[in-house]
Amino acid sequence: IAFTDVCAEDISSSMCLYVDWNQTAESLSVGLSDGSLSVVSVREDRLEISEQWAAHQFEVWTCYFDRTRPHLLYSGSDDCCFSSWDLRESPSNIVFQNKKSHNMGVCCFAQNPFDGNMLLTGSYDEFLRVWDMRLMAKPVNEKSINLGGGVWRMKYHPSIADVVLAACMHNGFAIVKVGSGDATVMETYCKHESLAYGADWQKNEEAEQNGNSSVVATCSFYDRLIRVWQPENLSEL
Numbered sequence: 001i002a003f004t005d006v007c008a009e010d011i012s013s014s015m016c017l018y019v020d021w022n023q024t025a026e027s028l029s030v031g032l033s034d035g036s037l038s039v040v041s042v043r044e045d046r047l048e049i050s051e052q053w054a055a056h057q058f059e060v061w062t063c064y065f066d067r068t069r070p071h072l073l074y075s076g077s078d079d080c081c082f083s084s085w086d087l088r089e090s091p092s093n094i095v096f097q098n099k100k101s102h103n104m105g106v107c108c109f110a111q112n113p114f115d116g117n118m119l120l121t122g123s124y125d126e127f128l129r130v131w132d133m134r135l136m137a138k139p140v141n142e143k144s145i146n147l148g149g150g151v152w153r154m155k156y157h158p159s160i161a162d163v164v165l166a167a168c169m170h171n172g173f174a175i176v177k178v179g180s181g182d183a184t185v186m187e188t189y190c191k192h193e194s195l196a197y198g199a200d201w202q203k204n205e206e207a208e209q210n211g212n213s214s215v216v217a218t219c220s221f222y223d224r225l226i227r228v229w230q231p232e233n234l235s236e237l
């Protein structure tokens with residue numbers, strides 16, 4: 001396979017830690033190790049920083065465009081803050097900064113594909129938290145669940161409502177059902193012997209239509225391992 005570089009740009013002297021596309025694929029948000037956030041426009045053959053600002057005190061571990069309100073960008077950092085930015089203003093306006101809820105860094109976000117008002121944060125403090133985003137200026141933390149390891153990555157199931165796959169560092173992988181009333185672990189997977197770091201659902205429309213079970217790919221850090229497996233307990237849904 002030959003890959004062609006479309007464009008590349010040195011956007012900072014700091015490390016780039018996370019990247020997310022906006023919904024029309026015309027811009028990228030990038031979290032940087034010096035606490036900055038960058039929004040980069042993707043032109044046909046070049047990248048252009050449209051804005052870069054000091055967003056956090058420490059490393060920005062994750063950033064995420066709201067899928068239903070595309071002018072909102074969320075950021076999470078090693079400084080324990082969960083922040084939101086309104087990109088319609090320049091410089092970007094801070095919508096809120098939550099300093100109190102997370103006891104350690106904020107590692108990842110996931111928005112419910114069937115309910116844009118439900119946003120999850122995953123934290124190094126081992127909690128998955130569920131946020132009600134209806135009051136955008138003051139999000140409400142509805143509930144939380146301890147997954148026994150830093151919640152480094154989360155992915156919603158593409159078609160089964162309210163099912164989330166989480167990579168939980170020292171505690172393997174978890175499949176969590178995050179319903180309106182509560183959040184419960186349906187399944188855990190601990191066959192990796194190193195830090196659980198990455199996870200995603202297979203997107204396979206044909207299999208889903210055929211009623212075939214879901215497939216997951218997970219990867220771990222030091223042992224450089226990828227595993228592909230089928231959850232046992234999803235068929236109960």
Ligand SMILES: *[C@@H]1O[C@H](CO)[C@@H](O)[C@H](O)[C@H]1NC(C)=O
Nearest residue numbers: 022023024026027041070071
């Ligand atoms: C994506 O980013 C581009 C460039 O910044 C912007 O013009 C566009 O409106 C954004 N898309 C959405 C859906 O907000």
Ligand SMILES: *[C@@H]1O[C@H](CO)[C@@H](O)[C@H](O)[C@H]1NC(C)=O
Nearest residue numbers: 185186187188189231232233
């Ligand atoms: C599936 O659910 C059952 C019943 O709650 C539980 O005992 C079992 O450990 C679960 N399977 C996995 C792989 O976690």
Ligand SMILES: *[C@@H]1O[C@H](CO)[C@@H](O)[C@H](O)[C@H]1NC(C)=O
Nearest residue numbers: 206207208209210211212213
């Ligand atoms: C699941 O997929 C396999 C292989 O693609 C297929 O043979 C089988 O019929 C499918 N099962 C169901 C229940 O559709």
